[in-house]
Amino acid sequence: MSVPRFWRKIPQRYNLIGTQCTSCSRTFYPPRSFCPDCRRSGETVPYQFQGKGEVVTYTVIRSASDAFAQQTPFVLAIIRLDEGPRVTAQIVVENVNEARIGMRVRSVFRRIGAEGDSGAIYYGTKFVPDVPYIDA
Amino acid sequence: MTGIITYGAYIPRYRIKLEEIARVWGDNAQDITGGLGVREKSLPDLDEDTATIAVEAARFALARRTIDPEQIGAVYVGSESHPYAVKPTACTVGEAIGATPVMTAADYEFACKAGTAGIQACMGLVGAGMVPYGLAIGSDVAQGAPSDALEYTAAAGGAAFLIGQDDPIATIHRTASFTTDTPDFWRREGQNYPRHGGRFTGDPGYFKHVEGAANLMFEQTGKTAKDYDYAVFHQPNAKFPQRVAKTLGFTPEQIKPGLVVPTLGNTYSGASMIGLAATLDVAKPGDRVFVTSFGSGAGADSFDIEVTDAIESEAFRRSAAPTVRQLLANPIYVDYALYARHKGKIVMQ
């Protein structure tokens, strides 16, 4: 990742802001500026997703590229957001064997990566199991 | 009246018991935990830092109350562990809560009281009518050198307070600060860990300043400890706030809800603010809360706070975000090796 490429989509990465087609109401995350259904007869506008969803499929990454090598093992999943679109994201769990298809998750703000010790830090959205907080 | 519109706290789920740290350094665990009054402390996940903690706390605050984030005209994040030495955590927070771009922002550093300094700045801006709301956050992934006394308590967590004038859940009647140049604790530029003056951090540091600010507040308001339902003090350990509370005339019951250090540790800039959040978690309308933070270097900020009816109104949904007690529940315990990995203490390629 480079700084301009990261920066360009900061609102989308931090806050799950996607797009919606004003013609057919279909929502997109990751954002698309062109609705594949309505094509040029549609127009897309920003759309805020609520950050809740369900695990469609997942894996545990045990061997990663350099940028993620110090985070392994971690759970990577495809999540269907409640509004419809599916997104690829990490799921933060206590034990990587916890991940399940159908698991309800909610979004959290986490550090995604960094350019070494002195470069830019990339923040973004991960998900955690959507379990209620309990008192003790 | 200027006051707290909403608040939120965040504490990572990971904990290490002090006895585990003592085991590594060959210290007597009972001496350590007994001396500090702390049993365990929090630590961040691999992908958590001061910014992520600040964002989660701020988002929890906004979950409790419907606020147009664009009305937040100021964001201040106080911390001793900002992810960047230069590049504000406050900008990341502002972006992550949708408050940008029409806002002022800055990172504060005043050891453990940078967060309450942020509250004071927001009070000034709000009171002057310069911004509708100001967001003050204290957040830290506290640093303590391996085997140093600080390592037993340096913890991770933060709290966010939205300051404004429209129907606050708690009115801040007054704030009073007491500040001198006292080198009791510091971290030089480029150094990974803070240094401290050992027992010098006590009387000339913590006690002189906390008592200084508290007594200043008593003088200015004509009130005493008996006029308050609750009190919150900076809590680097359990002993210091207990002793200062007693000196100032507060009972153990008054400081109980806000004394979270025994199972949280010292979250530096987050410490007194998480204590205040824990107190607001249980407060009722009319409750009066006395808060005094402390930051080495050194200074203390006192606040005279009164909880309003709004805390139980429909406009404020206290249960929409976790309480401090809930954030402390259900921890994940790690051993020292995992702790070292999470804290980035292992030298990597």
Next chain:
Amino acid sequence: MRDVAVIGIGCTTFGEKWGTSFRELFLEAGALALEDASLSGEKIDALYVGNMSAGRFVEQEHIGALIADYSGMASRHIPSTRVESACCSGSLAFRQAMIAVASGLEDVVVAAGVEKMTDVETSTSVDALAAAADREWEGFVGATFPGLYAMIATDYMNRYPLTREQLAQVAVKNHYNGARNPIAQFQKEITVETVLRSALVADPLRLFDCSPITDGAAAVILAPLERAREFTDAPIRILATSQASDTIALHDRRDISTMDATVAAGRRAFEMARLTPSQIDLVEVHDCFTIAEICAIEDLGFCQKGEAGRLTEEGETALNGRIPVNTSGGLKACGHPVGATGIKQVCEVVQQLRGDAGRRQIDGAEIGMTQNVGGTGASVAVHILGRA
């Protein structure tokens, strides 16, 4: 359109070729193909080369010109084009060459593929390969290629009857075939236990579910069918070429366990060749991971969805099975120099149709097929070849 034939093939051995550079790899394959077609370079009208990521692997772009130059064709100024479509680059170079000949624009054309992957550290090549997925919304959050295919496997195994052992059988079969292919990177047979005891890479995929990092190049020479016998006694006719695309990101697919691009490309190819799956004697599919072979067999129509695991377990995809799959050893055992893979698949099918496949020969093979995938299925090319 003119009918087009393959008149020569050449393939380097695949593996970690420490002593051989990127350009030497190509030259070796090209020379073998020219020799096979009894041609000299002066007869070549154009060159298409499939290559995924020379920029990342050897810090070299402008591959078309480089290849033409080092093949001694600079003074003839022939057109030379690099084709990139991730791991599907080779097949698309083949398709472009085929279209050029079929159109009548060119006569004798080289279609090649080359990838030199071992000049960088493994983690760098893992990162380079991840660029075949959606860098912004998959790679950015930590997705690796094994990770994405692992998510296909998780979804597939949740919905269809496929056991972990059946998945391992894919690798076992391909290693068996690879052990009978002189160019294969892995010449050793393995057992199901070898796979199941290997390290997890991305659950449920283990090391032996994954194709390796490979250096290699392959080249074929195409000519109009009507002229093919000028060069060879055994021309192989291209019966169909097809290509299909899909969403770049796996999460946007209609169905995670079905490669719709394979379905579309397969259907178009069968239509063009006026053939059905039962008429195919062997197929080289893109088994970058074992799960990919399972999906490919089904999506091309060799069996129903959910049956490929059983088919594999019962030996139906083995050399002596009903539909031999990956007789070369596939990407798994033969190796996967990404840009070269599509061309190598064609080389294998041509060898089989000529009856030159030695110990892995499918008796009487007359029609063969290749399926080559880019990314997680965002690009797929399918070709059908037959004895002329």
